[in-house]
Amino acid sequence: MQQTSERYRRGWEMLKTIDGEAGEHVVAALQDIAPDLARYIIEFGFGDVYSRGVLKLKEREIATVAALAALGNAQPQLKVHLHGALNVGCSREELVEVLIQMAVYAGFPAALNGIFALQAVLAERAAATPAG
Amino acid sequence: MQQTSERYRRGWEMLKTIDGEAGEHVVAALQDIAPDLARYIIEFGFGDVYSRGVLKLKEREIATVAALAALGNAQPQLKVHLHGALNVGCSREELVEVLIQMAVYAGFPAALNGIFALQAVLAERAAATPAG
Amino acid sequence: MQQTSERYRRGWEMLKTIDGEAGEHVVAALQDIAPDLARYIIEFGFGDVYSRGVLKLKEREIATVAALAALGNAQPQLKVHLHGALNVGCSREELVEVLIQMAVYAGFPAALNGIFALQAVLAERAAATPAG
Amino acid sequence: MQQTSERYRRGWEMLKTIDGEAGEHVVAALQDIAPDLARYIIEFGFGDVYSRGVLKLKEREIATVAALAALGNAQPQLKVHLHGALNVGCSREELVEVLIQMAVYAGFPAALNGIFALQAVLAERAAATPAG
Amino acid sequence: MQQTSERYRRGWEMLKTIDGEAGEHVVAALQDIAPDLARYIIEFGFGDVYSRGVLKLKEREIATVAALAALGNAQPQLKVHLHGALNVGCSREELVEVLIQMAVYAGFPAALNGIFALQAVLAERAAATPAG
Amino acid sequence: MQQTSERYRRGWEMLKTIDGEAGEHVVAALQDIAPDLARYIIEFGFGDVYSRGVLKLKEREIATVAALAALGNAQPQLKVHLHGALNVGCSREELVEVLIQMAVYAGFPAALNGIFALQAVLAERAAATPAG
Numbered sequence: 001m002q003q004t005s006e007r008y009r010r011g012w013e014m015l016k017t018i019d020g021e022a023g024e025h026v027v028a029a030l031q032d033i034a035p036d037l038a039r040y041i042i043e044f045g046f047g048d049v050y051s052r053g054v055l056k057l058k059e060r061e062i063a064t065v066a067a068l069a070a071l072g073n074a075q076p077q078l079k080v081h082l083h084g085a086l087n088v089g090c091s092r093e094e095l096v097e098v099l100i101q102m103a104v105y106a107g108f109p110a111a112l113n114g115i116f117a118l119q120a121v122l123a124e125r126a127a128a129t130p131a132g
Numbered sequence: 133m134q135q136t137s138e139r140y141r142r143g144w145e146m147l148k149t150i151d152g153e154a155g156e157h158v159v160a161a162l163q164d165i166a167p168d169l170a171r172y173i174i175e176f177g178f179g180d181v182y183s184r185g186v187l188k189l190k191e192r193e194i195a196t197v198a199a200l201a202a203l204g205n206a207q208p209q210l211k212v213h214l215h216g217a218l219n220v221g222c223s224r225e226e227l228v229e230v231l232i233q234m235a236v237y238a239g240f241p242a243a244l245n246g247i248f249a250l251q252a253v254l255a256e257r258a259a260a261t262p263a264g
Numbered sequence: 265m266q267q268t269s270e271r272y273r274r275g276w277e278m279l280k281t282i283d284g285e286a287g288e289h290v291v292a293a294l295q296d297i298a299p300d301l302a303r304y305i306i307e308f309g310f311g312d313v314y315s316r317g318v319l320k321l322k323e324r325e326i327a328t329v330a331a332l333a334a335l336g337n338a339q340p341q342l343k344v345h346l347h348g349a350l351n352v353g354c355s356r357e358e359l360v361e362v363l364i365q366m367a368v369y370a371g372f373p374a375a376l377n378g379i380f381a382l383q384a385v386l387a388e389r390a391a392a393t394p395a396g
Numbered sequence: 397m398q399q400t401s402e403r404y405r406r407g408w409e410m411l412k413t414i415d416g417e418a419g420e421h422v423v424a425a426l427q428d429i430a431p432d433l434a435r436y437i438i439e440f441g442f443g444d445v446y447s448r449g450v451l452k453l454k455e456r457e458i459a460t461v462a463a464l465a466a467l468g469n470a471q472p473q474l475k476v477h478l479h480g481a482l483n484v485g486c487s488r489e490e491l492v493e494v495l496i497q498m499a500v501y502a503g504f505p506a507a508l509n510g511i512f513a514l515q516a517v518l519a520e521r522a523a524a525t526p527a528g
Numbered sequence: 529m530q531q532t533s534e535r536y537r538r539g540w541e542m543l544k545t546i547d548g549e550a551g552e553h554v555v556a557a558l559q560d561i562a563p564d565l566a567r568y569i570i571e572f573g574f575g576d577v578y579s580r581g582v583l584k585l586k587e588r589e590i591a592t593v594a595a596l597a598a599l600g601n602a603q604p605q606l607k608v609h610l611h612g613a614l615n616v617g618c619s620r621e622e623l624v625e626v627l628i629q630m631a632v633y634a635g636f637p638a639a640l641n642g643i644f645a646l647q648a649v650l651a652e653r654a655a656a657t658p659a660g
Numbered sequence: 661m662q663q664t665s666e667r668y669r670r671g672w673e674m675l676k677t678i679d680g681e682a683g684e685h686v687v688a689a690l691q692d693i694a695p696d697l698a699r700y701i702i703e704f705g706f707g708d709v710y711s712r713g714v715l716k717l718k719e720r721e722i723a724t725v726a727a728l729a730a731l732g733n734a735q736p737q738l739k740v741h742l743h744g745a746l747n748v749g750c751s752r753e754e755l756v757e758v759l760i761q762m763a764v765y766a767g768f769p770a771a772l773n774g775i776f777a778l779q780a781v782l783a784e785r786a787a788a789t790p791a792g
Contacts, residue, residue: 036364037360062198064198066195067202107634108433108632158640161647172636239369241369244697301499301507312572313568313761334727441632467598489582490583501768565759596769
């Protein structure tokens, strides 16, 4: 069965490592309408591409956050990958830098909307963390 | 004099470190038509933003190459920053990975045109290197 | 009077055929602020372009949905034209395919946001249909 | 201290002239997460660029509104600059024209979403104005 | 006959006023492949939109140049409208300002490629002017 | 061996059917620099997505041409898929219609540049056809 192929299993582990719950929600949300799109995200996006090595996962997430902030037309995915970047070791400060860098190459609106997405992501994570 | 401000000096050194001759050519090309745009690139782009630290220069170039490949409407600048990325320590293999990553987030045409820009940049560097 | 020109009448019929109520709402929403923009949509968009023939209306809507999903910066119009595509004979399954196709050419975020727009459109139509 | 440099003071006055409260809110919203991005907007965006002269402020805002409407991926900034354009002397009718012009160069969805942003901005201003 | 409608005649005069020879070449280039697209440019673009008044032609060209530079994916049309802006009274210095303004909203690559397009346009005009 | 997987074989046949020589050239051009990107195009793009059925190949190419013309930042791929669309049964007249449709949704420059790409593709095909 295709969904338990080696690519699928490798991709699913990678998706959980990087995107965590946010990624699992996307996959779940697709089951009624386009389950194959979820399968391609897992098999191709995570099983093929994210699993290639050479770059550190942190570097892949820097590239992804930069691209999504620059394009500026995919805010939900930008938020998922800001979570992802934090999950694989980027600090808040490093993500601020990636987004400020976008002011130079994609303009201040791209940087601003990226920063406000990061602010929302940090608030979500703070809300999800039980106080000590 | 503004052009020898600390921001300008810091930016100029940074531009030379990252972009090398390709960056100097851009600055020279602007002198007749819009010298202040060159000054802003140096002062703001390189003197303010690239000099911030927190990220490694290699990580800033990964972000820049990713953004320019994803946007797909600034091929000359993508080539300048592929040179820049190689200048600050990205390997050819790492840049291939950044560009393949863009297939997932910006589509295969963005990845393809990025790869062909890299191919041209590598050829330029090979042609510029005297044979041993 | 210009608003009852042949182009306007032909366009208005075409707009009602394709976009149905969703299109009429857009026209109504423009009356206070920019009625001429509504007139141009009707006369040029629908009276001139959609009425040209050669392509089936279904094929014009496939092209429109593909373009709007790829651009990713016009979600309200994407939803209007997902309704439009269903109105002129595209099936839900065919629209899923058009949107999955966009993963290849514009990246997975474009495909995902298109699929979620389709999901919302299908829910609107289900809510609007009285149970048998 | 850098934040009271001449560029910063000049930029802050310009930002207040053009964007008014909407701009001040953006700067305030950045203080916890990326205060340097606010500083760059003030120093570079307003202190360097908007202060250059040659163009009237009204012409700079026409250019800005056109660009943001055409890009279509920065609605919050488009609304800030629709306020800005009205603040520096553009009439409602002139802004309608700038946005209709975008139908030709960036398509009807760009024009429509710009017009609806203008409609929201005009409603905000009407609500903020005490009745006579 | 439709091509000699009032909209067509008004549009053709406007196109010649603004775009001059560059616009006439575009119309001629379309005759074999898509003459109706040329007709729509004349009737809708120039006959309807450019002829609306309210804005000065110079202001419409500022908006157009800003949008095309920001989008960055339509260099031939950007060059046509840099000619157009010069034809209707924008100075070289004003166009430099419009393009520098784009660095803030669409990033430095958009501004740079706009400036280099202006440089090419100015060279074309210098070459076309017989020496005194 | 992965490159002779069923997905690869199915994708390769599909790529040859649709893109013909133009597609084979792209694959060949990637062999030195990023052979895995070629493999993903074949396996994912053509082996997974184009092979899904539900839509006719002609409808998939209409969607692809529309998206690439609307994005406007991938002219080489637009030309490959104009060839592809002609290869799977779109007529020249139908492609003109798809591109004129883009004037409404992505602006006249997108339509114009698409039409000129089609003109170049038709000239290439005429040149490649031996006279009777």
